[in-house]
Amino acid sequence: MGANWILSILPTFALAAHAGVTDKVPIQSTRCDQGCLRAVLNRFFESLSRHDPSLLPITRTVRFTFDGAPTKVGQQLWQHAGAVSYRLDAIDPQCQQAAANAVIGDNGHKSILFVRLKVKQGKVDELETVLVRPGEGQRSDPEGLSGEPSAYQERISPAQRQRRQQLIATAEAYFQGIADAGTAQYRSPPLAPDMIRVENGIQAGRPPGETGPAPSIDEQLRHGFGRDRLYVSERRYPVVDGEHGIVVAVGVMHVDRPPGPPPPFLVGLHTVDSAHLRQILVEFFKVQAGTIRQIQATMYDLNDPKTAGTGWVSTSLGASSPHGK
Numbered sequence: 001m002g003a004n005w006i007l008s009i010l011p012t013f014a015l016a017a018h019a020g021v022t023d024k025v026p027i028q029s030t031r032c033d034q035g036c037l038r039a040v041l042n043r044f045f046e047s048l049s050r051h052d053p054s055l056l057p058i059t060r061t062v063r064f065t066f067d068g069a070p071t072k073v074g075q076q077l078w079q080h081a082g083a084v085s086y087r088l089d090a091i092d093p094q095c096q097q098a099a100a101n102a103v104i105g106d107n108g109h110k111s112i113l114f115v116r117l118k119v120k121q122g123k124v125d126e127l128e129t130v131l132v133r134p135g136e137g138q139r140s141d142p143e144g145l146s147g148e149p150s151a152y153q154e155r156i157s158p159a160q161r162q163r164r165q166q167l168i169a170t171a172e173a174y175f176q177g178i179a180d181a182g183t184a185q186y187r188s189p190p191l192a193p194d195m196i197r198v199e200n201g202i203q204a205g206r207p208p209g210e211t212g213p214a215p216s217i218d219e220q221l222r223h224g225f226g227r228d229r230l231y232v233s234e235r236r237y238p239v240v241d242g243e244h245g246i247v248v249a250v251g252v253m254h255v256d257r258p259p260g261p262p263p264p265f266l267v268g269l270h271t272v273d274s275a276h277l278r279q280i281l282v283e284f285f286k287v288q289a290g291t292i293r294q295i296q297a298t299m300y301d302l303n304d305p306k307t308a309g310t311g312w313v314s315t316s317l318g319a320s321s322p323h324g325k
Helices: 002-009 034-049 164-180 217-223
Strands: 058-066 081-092 097-106 109-120 123-132 191-199 229-241 246-256 276-288 291-301
Touching: 034 081, 034 097, 034 109, 034 123, 097 229, 097 276, 109 229, 123 291, 164 229, 164 246, 164 276, 164 291, 191 217
Parallel strands: 058 123, 191 291
Antiparallel strands: 081 097, 081 229, 097 109, 109 123, 229 246, 246 276, 276 291
């Protein structure tokens, strides 16, 4: 699959430029339109694959985080990243931001990478990244992000496009469903009947080793997560791609566990066994006709006590705790 698949399956999204190929779309010095934002995103992936941060135009005050920790541009990813083999983009000209969920080479292996960048006068002013390696943090399978057709490609017709706050409200309803899961307060979020959720390349709700149909997301939430209580704080929605109905949400997932071993279906899910787990959570929601069709999630366990969250201040709709309190 690899690059050939990307070229055929994501024609409406920006693609990582091959080494030695210059992006033909100019990067604007004032306000960056859709093509300009895609060009900057391409430039980011090209700079990684060539281990050359100088290829990425940045402001003098650029802010960069790697797995929630402040980092200097040129460190971490540029030391070991390779070419991209899977990529899902979201472009938001209104907020001058772009994001991608990707699979990249990583010291000869494959890892899942989330990147969000904000452009100011043609240069990157904010750069947020989360890298999930197999065996580190939340279980992951980069190979699970395969080349099959995806609803994320589909454009929403102008007549059916929803306003930004409507799209965000749909994502918020899902997060409220997580907080209320397994309780009498639970109300079904607006989920499409065939909606699926993929977490780090693994379809949610399917036990390891099983290949049969997984229960619906609504059924999973209605039954809850054993005695574990989940909620997502510090939620923000930096990228909303209205043309494709994509909402990118970033926050901190909390898993509060009672004393004793975790439920069998959660054993091996995380690398740490704690009464209170925290994760950086990134969700790409595909919203169409007011319902969520797909969710692609990137989840990274925050094992370092010095890293309390995503490294960015919440800017949208505040936080949620169990049962909306």
